[in-house]
Amino acid sequence: MRCYWDEEDTWFYFEVDAEGWVTRQVELEGPELIPVxxxxxxxxxxxxxxxxxxxxxxxxxxxxxxxxxxxxxxxPEQLTFEEFEEAWACARRQIMSRLI
Incomplete structure (x- = not known):
């Protein structure tokens, strides 16, 4: 699922388990969708x-x-597994590249 928080101009992407707990989370800020x-x-x-x-x-x-x-x-908007995985992989790549 994903949600938009307009006060911070942030998209939140969530993967949740059967009980509703967030197992993975991506946050993308601003019009450039910068992963934070x-x-x-x-x-x-x-x-x-x-x-x-x-x-x-x-x-x-x-x-x-x-x-x-x-x-x-x-x-929340529902996402497919593939849509979440795409956001996850892109965000992780960008965050990891900042660590080098």
Missing amino acids: AAASLAEWQRARDAGHLDEYDSRFGVTAELPVSEWEGHD
Whole structure:
């Protein structure tokens, strides 16, 4: 699914599990759709367990902390798996290229 937040001119792309928890999240800002986050809950948990959470957060961001069923005031568009994967892959590539 994806949602647009006009106050920040940001598109949010979400992959959610069967219980509604966000497993991966992409954030694209501005008219250029610049990736500012491409976070995976599983990666975040591994980084936390390894003591590298600050590093992960600063590079990739975080996923939403509540399941989508508890969100207020959003009107998500449904995406196909392929549409999400395309946004995810592009965002990760761009974020990773900044680290070099």
